[in-house]
Amino acid sequence: MTDSSKSAATAPASSMWGGRFAGGPAAIMQRINASIDFDKRLYAQDIRGSKAHCRMLVKQGILTQADGDSILAGLDQVLAEIEAGAFPFSMALEDIHMNVESRLAELIGEAAGRLHTARSRNDQVATDFRLWVRDAIDGMEKALQDLQRALVARAEEHAATVMPGFTHLQAAQPVTMGHHLMAYVEMIGRDRGRLSDARARLNESPLGSAALAGTSFPVDRHFTATELGFDRPMNNSLDGVSDRDFALEFMSAAAICAVHLSRLAEELVIWTSAQFRFVKLSDAFTTGSSIMPQKRNPDAAELIRAKTGRVIGDLNALLIVMKGLPLAYSKDMQDDKEPVFEVADTMELAIAAMTGMIADMNVNTDVLAGAAGAGFTTATDIADWCVRELKMPFRRAHHVAGSLVKLAEDKGCDLQDLSLAEMQAIEPGITEQARAVLSVESSVASRTSFGGTAPDNVRAQVAAAKTRWL
Numbered sequence: 001m002t003d004s005s006k007s008a009a010t011a012p013a014s015s016m017w018g019g020r021f022a023g024g025p026a027a028i029m030q031r032i033n034a035s036i037d038f039d040k041r042l043y044a045q046d047i048r049g050s051k052a053h054c055r056m057l058v059k060q061g062i063l064t065q066a067d068g069d070s071i072l073a074g075l076d077q078v079l080a081e082i083e084a085g086a087f088p089f090s091m092a093l094e095d096i097h098m099n100v101e102s103r104l105a106e107l108i109g110e111a112a113g114r115l116h117t118a119r120s121r122n123d124q125v126a127t128d129f130r131l132w133v134r135d136a137i138d139g140m141e142k143a144l145q146d147l148q149r150a151l152v153a154r155a156e157e158h159a160a161t162v163m164p165g166f167t168h169l170q171a172a173q174p175v176t177m178g179h180h181l182m183a184y185v186e187m188i189g190r191d192r193g194r195l196s197d198a199r200a201r202l203n204e205s206p207l208g209s210a211a212l213a214g215t216s217f218p219v220d221r222h223f224t225a226t227e228l229g230f231d232r233p234m235n236n237s238l239d240g241v242s243d244r245d246f247a248l249e250f251m252s253a254a255a256i257c258a259v260h261l262s263r264l265a266e267e268l269v270i271w272t273s274a275q276f277r278f279v280k281l282s283d284a285f286t287t288g289s290s291i292m293p294q295k296r297n298p299d300a301a302e303l304i305r306a307k308t309g310r311v312i313g314d315l316n317a318l319l320i321v322m323k324g325l326p327l328a329y330s331k332d333m334q335d336d337k338e339p340v341f342e343v344a345d346t347m348e349l350a351i352a353a354m355t356g357m358i359a360d361m362n363v364n365t366d367v368l369a370g371a372a373g374a375g376f377t378t379a380t381d382i383a384d385w386c387v388r389e390l391k392m393p394f395r396r397a398h399h400v401a402g403s404l405v406k407l408a409e410d411k412g413c414d415l416q417d418l419s420l421a422e423m424q425a426i427e428p429g430i431t432e433q434a435r436a437v438l439s440v441e442s443s444v445a446s447r448t449s450f451g452g453t454a455p456d457n458v459r460a461q462v463a464a465a466k467t468r469w470l
């Protein structure tokens with residue numbers, strides 16, 4: 001922003017809509033009104049939409065073939081200029097739509113003014129933005145598939161690697177690392193499902209809704225919808241120009257996904273700590289401390305956790321923009337773009353960083369094996385044994401196991417270290433065979449219920465995930 005543009009001086013009236021305006025906008029009006037700084041990201045979609053509209057106008061006899069040809073060629077040149085970084089974006093021209101059209105007029109003259117027949121910036125921007133969000137959804141879904149691929153590979157490798165499973169972050173029952181990682185593959189799978197659901201609902205064309213009421217020109221909205229890869233035109237022109245639920249759905253799906261990534265990031269922070277040492281990240285995904293030479297900080301995981309706040313905030317921002325708007329278009333809706341762009345950019349970075357960390361992490365199987373049994377994590381197994389072999393009601397078996405834990409706790413040993421005699425003093429029915437269920441390997445191997453943690457089940461989950469998601 002130059003100093004002169006901040007002054008109170010007024011600019012000339014807009015060449016696009018300034019017909020009945022004697023004076024131009026105040027500099028501050030121009031600044032608050034202009035969106036070109038951010039909506040230039042819609043240039044490709046804007047030009048694509050204009051070309052489809054132009055072809056339709058020619059096909060319907062609304063534009064001559066000659067004008068149509070010159071508009072199409074001119075739009076291609078504008079696209080080339082923008083892509084070459086040679087396009088002089090102008091704040092006076094407010095937004096991407098008028099920047100493109102004004103340059104088109106410089107290039108091809110009067111015919112450029114015919115492109116906006118049977119169209120308004122309201123349906124134009126709604127179309128551009130749907131196309132942009134559709135691409136963002138496709139990109140995000142692909143990135144999530146890469147993350148699933150990384151998780152599945154590590155899960156397969158660690159299908160039988162025992163570790164403690166937690167509830168309340170207290171050691172609960174042994175599980176396998178493969179099982180734990182596959183839980184995230186499932187979450188990411190549902191994130192992808194939400195994105196594709198949103199995409200299907202988004203994929204209708206607002207083009208031809210015009211300003212709000214539709215148009216008196218004999219347009220073919222089905223044609224433009226097909227040209228732009230939409231499934232059909234939107235049914236209602238007021239709805240077409242005034243809803244942004246597609247952007248909200250994208251951001252909602254992204255926010256839920258960001259929460260999943262944040263939980264995994266939090267686990268990496270915990271797991272890499274000196275107190276846990278479950279996994280180690282390499283130099284590629286850690287930073288050092290300027291004062292403490294021993295530090296290896298999991299910054300990428302922390303930042304993924306932090307960026308979740310932005311994504312949720314951006315979703316909130318647009319929900320609040322939309323909540324009080326009467327139909328149809330209001331300029332408030334110009335503020336829909338930055339939150340969506342930020343969400344798309346943030347998710348791209350966060351998903352890629354998470355994929356990198358998952359592939360990078362070194363799993364300390366020895367530490368995990370030691371931790372898997374700590375905290376009497378097989379107490380449920382001895383209770384289950386009493387139910388199975390002694391036909392004890394589970395509530396009583398729970399009591400027996402509790403007494404065994406208390407004894408081990410008092411003696412400062414593990415459950416496996418109690419002698420048979422000590423165990424029988426608590427429950428005479430206990431045999432040597434019961435002691436065998438106390439190992440973590442036998443504990444995880446016994447969890448063979450569908451979706452359970454037994455290594456063979458984890459391998460089955462991996463196989464199913466490969467077919468379904470990869």
Ligand code: ARG
Pocket residue numbers: 035039095121122125329331333334335
């Ligand atoms: N830049 C505007 C936006 O993003 C384009 C639509 C402007 N429409 C209008 N009636 N002023 O929303």
